[in-house]
Amino acid sequence: MTSTTPKGKSGWPIRLIAVILLATASDALLSYQVSQWAYGWLPVPASTAAPYVDDLFSLEVGIGAFIFFGCTGFILWSVLFNRAEKYDESDGLPIEGNNTLEVTWTVIPFIIVMILAYQAIHVSETLSALGPKVKYDVEGGLSPDTAVVTGVRADIGPIDVIARQWSWEFIYPNGVHSSELHLPLDQRANFRMSSEDVIHGFFVPAFRLKQDIVPGSVISYSITPTREGRYRLRDSQFSGAYFSQNQTDVVVESEDVFNAWLKQSAANPLVPGLSPGTALYNERLAKGNKGWATVPPAPPPMVNDPGNPDAPHDA
């Protein structure tokens, strides 16, 4: 590669070094502040997994902000101070390359991204230990009970999580069926997830947890909630016409309240559960079935607790 080094003044360019140091320090301070703000951009953390994800996100925001402000600041500076005068048709300084600089700006990003990759793998494996996930393929007709090894370290479960177009159903070991997911605080819950039709996504933003539920497979998954409250569970994988309605709540409560709910629910009769897609589909039929073709919603699950979709949620 051709290198053209402009002839400059001898000695250290003190002023330039001072400007670069000042700019770098300002960039670092601002980026650190942004990385702290980043915690506030996420929903309340409500599981043992959440702090690890939040810390990794904050680190990435900090590094990203440093690069973004550094690069855009440089562009802005160039645009302000390296503008050609009107009618100036001359060329700029013909610097074609600088091997040292090019190697440096290849090696430094390499080191940064490898540090990030190492940290991401470390956090990912920590999350796997906190909430192990195993996917089992289920042959036709084989019961998930016989195919799936559930989390032996779980305090509660396995809770069957059944996804359909477009409803959620949760079945507890004592036989309680619910449209909302109730979990006791600080206890490790094990789920046995399955889908009866298409791919659905089990997504609780407050838990920083997302898992596709693939038909033909059963997923054994564990999580430990750490904050009492009511959180949204959303279908994250596009599942058809009423996909956006396919939401319910996860209620995290103290062990006593949870046990009371479980006991009370067991005594309740089965009623049609939450299935907002069904209501919309019926409205559509009443209007003469206007719109493009759709799969009719599965019948609402029969549950002991239909839940309360209108209750305010924390996140």
Place this chain on the structure above:
Amino acid sequence: MTTTKYDPRVLKAPHPVPGAPDNWKRFFTFNTDAKVIGIQYMGLSLFFLLVGGLLAMVMRGELITPPSDLVDPTVYNGLYTMHGTVMLFLFLFPILNGFNNLLIPTMIGAPDMAFPKVNAAAFWLVPVFAVVLLSSFFVPGGPASAGWWSYPPVSIQNPLGHFLNGEFLWILAVALSGISSIMGAINFVTTIIRMRAPGMGFFRMPVFVWTAWAAQTLQLVGLPALTGGAIMLLFDLSFGTSFFRPEGGGDPVLYQHFFWFYSHPAVYVMVLPVFGIFSELITVYSRKPLFGYKFVAIASFIITFLGLIVWVHHMFYSGTPQWMRNIFIVTTMLIAVPTGVKVFAWLGTLWGGKIRLTTPMLFVLGGVVNFILGGITGIMLGTAPVDIHVGNTYFVVAHFHYVIFNTIGFGIFAGIYHWFPKFTGRMYYEGLGKIHFVLTFIGATLNWLPMHWAGLYGMPRRVASYDPEFAIWNVIASIGAFMLGVASIPFILNIVSSWARGAKASANPWNAIGLEWLLPSPPPAENFEDDVPTVISEPYGYGLGKPLVKDEEYYIRRSMEA
């Protein structure tokens, strides 16, 4: 340095096609002139930019309020599926093929593409599959509504049971698009390898040619996977096979591997030529050689290679085992290095330059700034724990559009303005161009920046309705989308009125260095015809005082007198 060992004139084709009109009507013929085909691609794709944009504005109209109250949810799903498909297959790929047709032969001194008739056939497949795709609006059941990624089992659900349905037409259109793209890729790669002007070794090629070459190589390797997956999907949909159908023992996740093996690299197919455009324009409007030219050129092929081994990061939460996540975290992270090399090279080029803030340069700088942000969020999506939280949320929509529109789209606008005088022979109106840039930059920022926060807070993508806590971000996004719609008005006005009545362009209005600027504006049918210049130095010799070609004065004079 390598030199060509063949006579580029050997592969030339007769132009224009005998009997073809020599006026605007030639754009509606099976013309084999690459420049005509380039403009055909560009005109058609800009039309579909408007179509895709209108679909997007209906969607943003729906999303300006939380409930699903403007269109039925099934209609919404059809609209966003067609928006994605139109934008990718009828706007982005075709318009980049337009640039390739206009620029590759002229930049390397070739009279035309290696296979002119294949080139014309590849173009005419585009309106054919456009008709196939858009006709799905009129079949029973409406158009495909399983998203542009078309994951089974949703995509193989066929509620009405008709053989001819929207999804069937969607798969057919995608397959035709793939055939067209492969025809184009073979042509571009052959042309670059075999038809360079005498003296133009690989390291004397402009970076745009390098990036186009890398991108088209990616097409050749990746597209067969998508096409194979699409054919299997068609069999599952129409003939009841069970490649991906779980109740028959198929695996829906297998489709995701086929799909993403191509569709992640597809982003590089689109963004690499735009990196080429950025590199070309930053040198011209900074009046400096491209800093680290060889690093930038080689980085294109490193991106191509790495781009093929990152696809599983789209599937971190699809049941992917931990060991596989770890591998794909590392490969995804690595791709930041060659892309970073390019960004730093552009910054190095700006340093100490004589910067001119023309409309193309504004779009380039805006595109680079947006790409830095899109790249950073891309790194976040490569780290599994963060991706598991933000994947399939509006954070991904924001990231994707920062790359697809705010980077690639900006690069396309920059390229159109920059080479407009060369290929139309007319100057554009600078004032209208700047209004277009300002409206586009503000609109795009309002549209996609807030989506990052909506996604971080847990708003899933692809929804027709959402919880009220996401309303504020969506209102801002919708205002931005409508502003982008308004921004297209000065652009259309500029292009149409400039082409009709703009000032005559000289051969080299930007005082740029490159073979295409040694041709008259617009260039004649076979570019340099039998008088191909011999390249004697590297590109981007700004300030170096070295001629690009032997007898440069002669070619300059000839281009000005034409």
